[in-house]
Amino acid sequence: MGRSSTNSGPAEDLLIELDRDAGVPLHRQIGASIRASIRAGRLRSGASLPPTRTLAAGLGVSRGVVVEAYQQLVAEGYLASRSGGYTQVAVALPPTAAAGSAPPTPVARRAAFRVDFGYGRTDVSQFPRSAWLRSVRTVLTTTPNDRFAYLDGRGVPELHEALCDYLNRVRGTSAVPGNVVICNGFGQGISLLIQVLVQRGARRIALEDPSSDDDARVLAAAAGLDVVGIPVGPAGVQVDALHRADADAVVLTPSHQWPTGGVLSAAARAEVIGWARRRGALVIEDDYDAEYRYDRSPVGAMQGLAPDHVVYCGTASKTLAPGLRLGWMVVPRHLVTDVAAAKVLADRGSPVIDQLTFADFLARGEFDRHLRRMRPVYRRRRDALLDALRTHLPELEPAGIAAGQHVVAWLPPDLDETAVVTAAARHGLGIHGVGPYRIAGPGPGGLIFGYAILGERAITEGVALLATAIREIRVTAPGGCSD
Structure with missing residues (x-):
């Protein structure tokens, strides 16, 4: 008889039965169970699913198995993945569907919050x-015909040159056009790099650790790589832990650590580069939002210190729009051919018109003008957030405030993070x-x-909602009072 396992403990709110002897991959069993629950009406539109890590622990499987199941259901339209890793049911089925008729085409739905941070x-x-x-008009009227044919996996030369001019001037890189590879955002870039590393x-x-890089986590595990977390302190990654990790590559956000906001010091950067040189290892630098800084001097990219050991990764997602799917890597010379070959196998190259348009946009100085216009906009929103926190929640400790498009606020020891997030949602705050x-771990x-997308008034309202939620927690906690 096949051995089945029903999740319990932290994931008991989602009934899933697994038969490990059935010969069916576990991620497919999980997906089928959730899909059936949605079709039967047991999971209603807007219902939140357990975090992948929580469900994996409850089922006794790896987190990657749950991630793969969720991703398939998102692709089918049954689930919607929200920023921050929250996943919800995205379809509403009529009663006839719950009774067994064929379900309608899923329609994505986002939970509505009064304010969403x-x-x-x-x-x-x-x-x-x-x-x-x-x-775009310039590209369509002046580009030679041969640019619209198949190119090599690195992308168009015009964008290589424009990016090198910009990155060397603004980010302090040591980039040459021959080492640039264009990709469809950081997600694809890290996928290509992992393929080459494994090869x-x-x-x-x-x-x-902590890190937002679920792309790297899932892709590395799927490729057979061990994944190890390196603790992050107020000044970025703890380099002494990196020395003990026995890793072949490390992914860093040194100019504005995500999510804590720390900046890796000059001494720590030199130590990381020394580690990479001694081990023959690779540093993958995710420079995701370095253009936005408010209260500090510019911090240069690590790639400029060691171009033979650092891959510089950047995108237009935080500066222009994520829907452009424009990303770029400045790759050490000895890896360029392999990374470009992996790109060709992935999709035969990124869209040419988009690349040429961005190259012209950069060369005209429009990118610089856009950033100069947006910095004060985001700074005003950040200032509104900090003012609201000081007024309504002075016990929270903001960090990483000098740059970027987000702030982390550390909670006092008496507040449980999950309880605060849950209570905030009840008050209409995401x-x-x-x-x-x-x-x-914890x-x-x-x-x-x-x-980034909230006006000052909405930011102030959101922090006030959070303060109300936190007061509610403290009043209802054992020994709490309403004074």
Whole structure:
């Protein structure tokens, strides 16, 4: 008889039975069970599913198995994945569907919050449409015909040159056009790099802990790499832990650690580079939002210190719009051919018109103008957030405030992170905790405030809602009082 396992404990709110002797992959069994519950009406539209880590622990499977099941259901339209790792049922089925008739085509649905501090959302309403259109017209009227044919996996030369000019000037890289590979955002970039690392015999990859890099975690595990978390302190990744990790590569956000906001010091950067040189290891630098800084001097990219050991990764997702799917890597010379070959196998290359448009947009100085226009916009929103926290929640400790599009606020010891997030949702506030982004286990409780798409009034309202939720928690806690 096949041995079945029904989750219990932290995931008892989602009934899933697994038969490990059935010969059916576990992720398919999980997906089929959730899909059946949605069709039968047991899981209603808007219902939240357990975090992947929680459900995996309850079922006794790896987190990657649950992630794969969720991703398939998201692709089918049954689930919607929200920023911060929260997953909800995305379809509403009529009663006839629950009774057994064929379900309608799933329609995505997002939970409605009065205020949503979800991270990772650039204010796309500010996209410079007129300037972008001018570049599109230039490309369509002046580009030679041969640029619209198949190119090699690295992308178009015009964008290589424009990016090198920009990155060397603004980010302090040591980039040359021959080492640039264009990709469809960071997610594809890290996928290509992991493929090349595995081909070259890598066994282990290190990630910051906490880290938002679920792409790297899932892809590395699927490729057979061990994943190890390197603790992050106030000044970024703890380099002494990296020395003990026995890793072949490390993914870092050194200019603005995600989510804590720390900046890796010059001494620590030198130590990381020394580690990479001694081990022949690779540093993958995710420079995701370095253009937005408010209270500090610019911090240069690590790639400029060691171009033979650092891959520089950047995208237009936080500066222009994530829907452009424009990303780039400056790759050490000895890896360029392999990374470009992996890109060709993936999709034969990124869209040429988009690349040429961005190249013209950069060369005209429009990208610089857009950033100069957006910095004060985001700074005002950040200032509104900090003012509201000081007024309504002075016991929270903001961190990482000098740059970027988000702030982390550490909770005092008497507040449980999950309880605060849950109570906030009851009051119409969407906010996410730091906990889901930890690799090695629990740590200090904290909240992530993404402020990029919120106006100042909404930010103030959101913090007031959070304060109300926290007062409610304290009043209802054992020994709490309403004074």
